Amino acid sequence: MTRGGIQSGNGAAQRFAAFISYSHADAAIAAKLQRKLEQYRLPRHVAALHPEQSADIGRIFRDREDLAAAPSLTDAIRDALAAAEALIVICSPDARSSHWVSQEIELFRKLHPDRPVLAALVRGEPGEAFPPVLTEGGLEPLAADLRPEADGWSLGFLKIVAGIAGVPLDTLIQRDAQRRVRRVMWITAGALTAMLAMGIMTTLAISARNEAARQRAEAEGLVEYLITDLGSKLDGVGRLDVMDDVNARALRYYDDQTSGSLTADSLNRRARILHAVGEIDIKRGDFAAASRRLNMANAITSDLVKADPDNAEHRFANAQSVYWLGRIAVHQDSFDAARKYWNNYLNEARALARLQPNTARSFEEMGYAHGNLCELEFDQSSDAAKAEPDCVKSLALMEKAARSDPRNPKTILALANRQGWMADIFEVQGKLPKAVAQRHAEAATVEQLIARDPLNIEYIERANLPAIGLISLYLEQGDIRAAEAVLTPAITRIDAAIKRADDNPGLRIERLRLAYYHGEIDRKQGRNWRRRAAQSAELARQVEAQFGSGLRQRTTAFDAIKRQDGN
Known part of the structure; x- marks a missing residue:
């Protein structure tokens, strides 16, 4: 080793772009920061302004082995600090109380008084997270606040990059935004290509009656893909505007066709897509958009039921429409409206039970319907006595569903949920032995799934x-x-x-x-x-x-x- 750097395998002194100082409690964050920094590349036009360095940030030093038993900083740590162009301090209450972090800051400033010290705040307020040596003598370190309520990871990370590389922060922010837009545009291009393929398949479907049915099914399946799988990807990069565009294009597939050209099955599928889009809107907190989608779905499924009241699939679809409208009402604290919708859901579940008596799906839908009313009453009034009748009915129906379809995990989990609700009802009523019995029943139900x-x-x-x-x-x-x-x-x-x-x-x-x-x-x-x-x-x-x-x-x-x- 040399004092100016760490000796590499070919005899050259190894230098580091930065040394990360952190406490053991922050090891995961330090490792993530090291990985991201070593993977980052400066924008081409920014790197061109600094010909003395490459587009890569460079090697980052991070080490915590054997320090617990050592009386002072090891030679490896001292050499790495001597070879570092900058110091990054992961700041938290644990770092503030860490003897090693303070020693590393002191030694780096002694060796390199003119090199940057960057504070990365991850937990706590600055006064309880910054080591005292970091700010002694009135020194103010360059700070990046990685906490979610402050800069967050993305902006805080770019501040650290700018501090290490000595480049303007605004330039890096612009480059990062452009990268995100390009990523979303690639996803959008895939969506548009899929839409084009869907249109081609629909056109080809006209050539033959039998082929038309198959092609329509494939096209409509593709629409569902755009709403589900692609939708989740767009959600992940935070582009709700693009998500709205994809939703609109998918729904336009049906709007561009005359209602007379859509079969009952296609209308049913369109309603399912509207349910999916409405659910996404609810997750985003856009209840106005969700209400529009789900009222459209309800209009479709209601018409299907009116046209063919003895069709079990139409009854099932209409039940889902009114369920989601009730869920919106609950989110908006419109409990009377929610009760109206969920009573309608109960009526549809009863109709389904008449059409498909003694089936697992019928028992489940009836169980869900009574369960919704149980939860609504319990949450709204906290009156366990009023909620109990629907809870008891829901539990009995879910038990029937589980006996009818004992190999279906979804049904078994639904049963466990109803048993848990009954335990809550009994506990609030002070019927503790009954609550204990229900918890044991709930545990036994889940154990069935674990055994498999x-x-x-x-x-x-x-x-x-x-x-x-x-x-x-x-x-x-x-x-x-x-x-x-x-x-x-x-x-x-x-x-x-x-x-x-x-x-x-x-x-x-x-x-x-x-x-x-x-x-x-x-x-x-x-x-x-x-x-x-x-x-x-x-x-x-x-x-x-x-x-x-x-x-x-x-x-x-x-x-x-x-x-x-x-x-």
Whole structure:
């Protein structure tokens, strides 16, 4: 090794574009930042202004091995700092308290007083996240706030690139925007090509009666692809304007045809597409657009039912239309309108049951209909007694559906959901033994699915719901031993699943909920529960560091653990 750089295999001194200093708790973010920086290429016209450097950012140094046992910074770390053109400090409460991070900042400034020190804030406010040595003497580091509520990852990352490369930030932002637009345009080009292929297939279909039916089915299937698979891709790059254009083009396929040319099956398919588009609108929070789509679908399915009231498929489609209109009403707190729609859904489910008696689908639709009314009453009034009759009917119907189609996972999961709702009803009413019995029934139902597919992560995550419910009920009854008997195997199962799928945020959330109850049981048993609470809080911080503080699946487990740790 040389003091000016790290000796490479061919004898040349290895230099680094930047050295990343971070605490162990922020290792995942540091690794991600290193990977992204080493993959990034400067825009061609920007790189041309700096002929002394290539378009690549260059090598980034990141190392944390063997520091825990070392009395001071290792020679490798010292040499890497000497060879670094810039220092990036991952700032968080953990970094602020890290002895090693402070030492690395001090040594880098001593070796390179004129080179940039870049602060990347990932957790906490600056006052609780910046190491004191970073701002001592009034020094203000170049800061990039990677927190979702601030710069976010994209803009914060570009600030770091600009600081390392010494180029204008505005230029990089413009280049990044152009790259995103090009990506979306490629996707859009694929959509338009698919639309053209759809038109060609439809034209060819006219040449023969039998061929027409097949070609129409293929064309309409392609329309569904545009709304579903392609739609999710456009959603992923944040181009809702392009998504709206694709939706409009797909629906125009039907609008350009006279209503008389569309068969009942084609109209039914168009209604399904409108359902899918309306569901996407609801997810975006655009309830006005969703209402327009779903009212169009309802008009189609209502006409189909009027024209052929004994057609089970038309009844089923109309049931979906009124269900989604009811769901919009719930989102808008229009509970009277929701009740009207969902009573209509119940009527359609009854009609389907008359047309297809004693079938799994009929039982399911009736079960869903009564379940909707149960949830509506419970959520609106919190009156368990009023909600209970529909909940009881829904559960009985889902039990029939499961007996009729015992190999259908969707049906089994629907049954488990109804059992969970009944447990909630009983618990609110203070009927704790009945609530416990329902939680056991729910757990047994999910275990059926796990027995068929033991490695299915979705089933294992779902199995934690009745486990948590039972633990809570047992603690409420003062039966700590029973609560612990449920907790221990639940933790074992979740931990084993996390080893197989350590990137699954849902599993991590369920593990946090178990950690909270572990602390509660220790507290009630007189054990060292404060240590357990502190461990749970650290686990919560690790989950947030790995998956981000804006987890969609974030639950009250985070806040409960923080309260527990603070008591």
